[in-house]
Amino acid sequence: MRQGDPVLWTILLCAALAGGARAADGEGEPASAAAIRDRAAQAEADPALQSRLLQLGRKVAVVCAHCHGAHGIAARPDAPILTAQKRAYLLEQLQQFADGRRRDPLMEEVMGNMSVDEMVGAVLFFSAQPLRRPAGPPPAFSADAGSAGRPPAPGTSTAAAR
Ligand code: HEC
DSSP states (O other), rough: OOOSSSHHHHHHHHHHHHHHHHHHTOOOOBBBHHHHHHHHHHHHHHHHHHHHHHHHHHHHHHHHHHHSSSSSOOTTTSOOOOTTTOOOHHHHHHHHHHSSSSHHHHHEEHHHHHHBHHHHHHHHHHHHOOOOOOOOSSSOOHHHHHTTTTTTOTTSSSSGGG
């Protein structure tokens, strides 16, 4: 996949379409860190809500998968694997993006188009997916970077890298 603005715009268009469905559901609340945390706590205590958000997350994950990969291995060298990650960790990172403690232009753009329910749903979805290693040898340090058009920055999993 070639990286660059056209790709991001396609993704954001998808996000906008998902946003249209969200508005119809009456779930257009903007994602603040506190709102994400509170909604996750509600979902933890309410199995019916949790399964509803999980279904929403399954749809939203199609957008996330453009960068983070569908079933394990991220499509971009600078995007972390979300699949099978711990819920608490994913939730914490989204809260940090939401309140600016963690900064990343791509994720800030993505989150600007997502509701609280979609964020919590994506966490529920990705954390529940099994991690499946693709067949073949493990990727070289630089192989993924070459195909994506830009090298991975050192320490790309931390906000300080940018
Ligand atoms: C346009 C590409 C792109 C899309 C689409 C995208 N992300 Fe990301 N995401 C990134 C990048 C790049 C990072 C790493 C940021 C950094 O280096 O700090 C990241 C980081 C994250 C992290 C932190 C993970 C960790 O291990 O620290 C989470 C959680 C996350 N994204 C969730 C999502 C969710 C949920 C979606 C879908 C709603 C999504 N992302 C869509 C590019 C993207």
